[in-house]
Amino acid sequence: MKRVFVRLALAAVLGATASVASAQTLNTIKQRGSLNCGANGTLAGFGLPDSQGRWTGLDVDFCKALAAAIFNDPNKVKFVPLTAKDRFTALQSGEVDVLARNTTWTSSRDTSLGLNFTAVNYYDGQGFMVRKSLKVNSALELNDAAICVQQGTTTELNLADYFRANKMKLKTVTFATADEALKAYDASRCDAYTTDASGLAGERLRLANTNDHIILPEIISKEPLGPVVRHGDDQWFDIVKWTHYAMVTAEEFGVTRSNVDDQAKSDNPEIKRLLGTEGKHGEALGLPNDWAARIVKHVGNYGEAFERNVGQGSALKIGRGINALWNKGGLQYAPPIR
């Protein structure tokens, strides 16, 4: 009873902009006709709108893949730019269905925020960027250096831990957003700027004189980044998790955007199960059986998305490194679809 009343009262106040979320995330998304995806908004390579409002990035492509699997249309996504600060609240409150915003998987976030991490779509680690003119070759030489960092992230805590572990004196200058921290670094307020290594590559390009800055070799933390969903909806959790695995599997078996239609005729049972020509693996998820085919057709496999957004096909030029497939010396490994 009270629920009904509160709902009525608030509906009157909050009007038509309120959105409805329920345990059945997938149904809600289908009814709404689009996926709400929490994305970064300021990080090149992961989530960044251009001045026309077109979003690009690895996390953005992940959401597009989800939309492709559900609607067969990668553009049925609404991207909600979130700051590091409000991202969990946005997911908890149902403002977004999935949070694909280079979010580090940690035990406390996984267990105490009412969230579930699904998979790791980028293995990252925290690094440092300094001016070449300082002639610093290692992060261990940064004793007493002023370091610009964004507040309220694991980055800030890792930094303090690293300096304490190495008995170095730390001078942090914290800012509410990564953007402000980078601007302060660019204005020489700090000697070094620290964030995830993938972020550093992108941020470095945003500095006035890119070549005056280098990224130090040390990686001081493990930062497995991945999409996050709310607790309590296992079906949606599975969909998000397997969307990533489908992209990895597609790369493993050489299914690409351009050859996906030909591959559908393949005799390889692994590929047949992936593309839905054999078995009913999509139905079990609540999706059509060609869900993975839709993903690859519209967005591509994991390798394609990687190269396009952060790899050689992008301005960032980050190597695959530990993000290569498991059979190529990396960590990206998908459980079999069968």
Place this chain on the structure above:
Amino acid sequence: MSAVDTGRSRTALIYNPRIRGFVYQALLCAAIAFLAWGAISNAIDNLARAKIASGFGFWHNTAGFDISQTLIEYSTTSTYGRAFWVGLLNTLLVAGLGIVLATVLGFIIGIARLSTNWLVARLAGVYVELIRNLPLLLQLLFWYNAVLKVLPEVRDSFLVPGGGLLNNRGLFLPQPVFHERFLAVAAALAVAIVLAVAYRVFAKRRQMRTGQPAPVLIVAAAMVIGLPLAALIVTGFPVDFTYPERGRFNVRGGIEVLPEFMALLFGLVIYTAAFIAEVVRAGIQAVAKGQAEAAYSLGLRPGPTLRLVVMPQAMRVIVPPLTSQYLNLTKNSSLAVAIGYPDLVQIFTGTVLNQTGQAIEVVVITMAVYLTISLVTSLLMNLYNRRVSLAER
């Protein structure tokens, strides 16, 4: 008969203002209670579902982050509670200094706006109009950007006379290290202040009695500066300074004033002074013109007229709006979050909120702190106001 009677009493009941008032209030109470209950039960549901911890247990947990300006001892192993106090002190520091400087600048500009010198009055007017019509946040961003741009790199630091350094990492001043004998100097200072106050009381009484003014300011200054100086010489300068030195990256040692602090203080002072100037101008204009004219006709010069005749009366009009300007400055200091100065909002509703996820507790504590500051400031200013308005007869 009886029907008419009941009809009348029913109308009387509906139109009885007391009963209607009671019903309205009961309805309002019910509505507030209902909303509060709805909000709280929703919050409990939402927190339980999202598995967000509640309560103030986090207060004693290790914070794990570093803060760039700490007035009390703090390290990454301190607790969130400690971080709270660091933030609060930083807020109070910038607000306190800001209030003093903004008052000085505001009074100067306010008086300048009424200057007989046309150019001075106009320039003060332009200042007030320009500053009041621009958002403070924009001004802060501008000043921070300007501070970082104008100040040099560490290796090209400006040398401040007396052994200080000024660069884009801040202002570094020599830090005094006191020996035990310095207590004598401190004692001398205390004695000098007491003597100066006593002399002022004496001089005032004598002036009341005989009409003879005494040079209070000069004598008091001589005492307050002279006595400790004499003590310093007698005890053989029992104070050393550690001078800031340029290290590989940063300046080491000395007292550090962050550029964020400078920009914030500068921005707040410039902005609030424009409002104080208007308050002062209105206060002075509220004093009847005849008061100043009477003072002139008695032969007082413009300076003493302002100081002895106009200002004491103007203060009665000035103090209440001045209080709200002080409160505004304190509240506006929370914009520190935009330029990275570690004030209460930046540390507490920024980092601590993020790391604990306990939005309700953190925001409520922060609001309670500002409310307390507001109430205490209002209280102090009301006391002062009562003192100045007592002069009214």
Place this chain on the structure above:
Amino acid sequence: MSDTATITDARLSFVRDRPFDPLPPPLVHSGAIGWLLQNLFSSFTNILLTVSCVAMVVWLLPPLIEFLIFDAVWDGSSRADCIVTPQRPAVGACWAFVIERLGFFTYGFYPIEERWRVDVFFVLLAFGIGWMTWLDAPRRGLGMIYFFAVMPVLSFFLLVGLPAIGLQAVSTAQWGGVLVTIVVSAVGIVVSLPLGVLLALGRRSKMPVVRMSSVIFIEVVRGVPLITVLFMASVMLPLFVPESLTPDKLLRALVGVALFAAAYMAEVVRAGLQAIPRGQYEAAMAVGLSYWQAMRLIVLPQALKVTLPNIVNTFIGLFKDTTLVFIVGIFDFLKTIEAARGDVNWATPVTSVTGYAFAAMFYFVFCYAMSRYARYVEHRLRAGDRR
């Protein structure tokens, strides 16, 4: 005899017994030179002040004008046009950057083909403001209904979209720039004024519960910084509503700004209510008007008229405070400037200053115009009182 004795009394020896010689007449007291002598060079201190002021103006003004106009770059397409080269030794403001990003500053990420809707919204709003602020306009009562009821509804559907009539839905995450600044201020005034009137009446009510709840709301909100109210709206509000109802980010900020402004508006309106003589209330009661009739027909029209200048001044404060939504991650005008000045394509030493100068001009033009208007109304009211 006794009189002269008093005057020559030793105790009163400081009273002069004969007047000073008259001072010589001033050399000139009319004309330009007389004005100069009187206003700028009347004494040694004044001469000193004048000279230092002139020095300050000469030191500040010409470089500023040079930077903003003469050395400024007006057209170009990238940073190359705004950096110092041997052919162009001095570079002032990089207006080319502002011109290129003007669309972004005005509409944010609003889809380009839908931007006409924003323009229509601006026109609707300007029309309403014109009607409300022109004191001699015809049918101002109707204007009030338009401004507080018709226009908000029209604008809502125009900006958010109404797919039923072919207006494609545009998520508020895509709004930005001047649009957001104007929306936040417009919602602020449209909501805070009626709410502020209610709170002010509540604070003067004879019913203790009504009075106490108004007082507590007003004083608590006025005692805390806007930024904490915005934090409350953005991180606490979602926890207080049922999970199924989550107001979007912009709406949450709007709720915060509107509540904050209402508390300040309430105090302004209360001052106006206090200025209305008791006789007016009593006369209204005497002719048999109910409380609400008396307020609506007699008291509020007079009270709001005398407080109009203060309402406008409060609104200037609100307009400047809208910049704070930037801290909770909303793309208002100032945030678009901040975002654009970090653009690599335009990374030059002058980009930031140019961006800030443009923002300053924008805010100054609006705020100054409003403060002039407030002063004009005040003047007019005073003229009315004199009659």
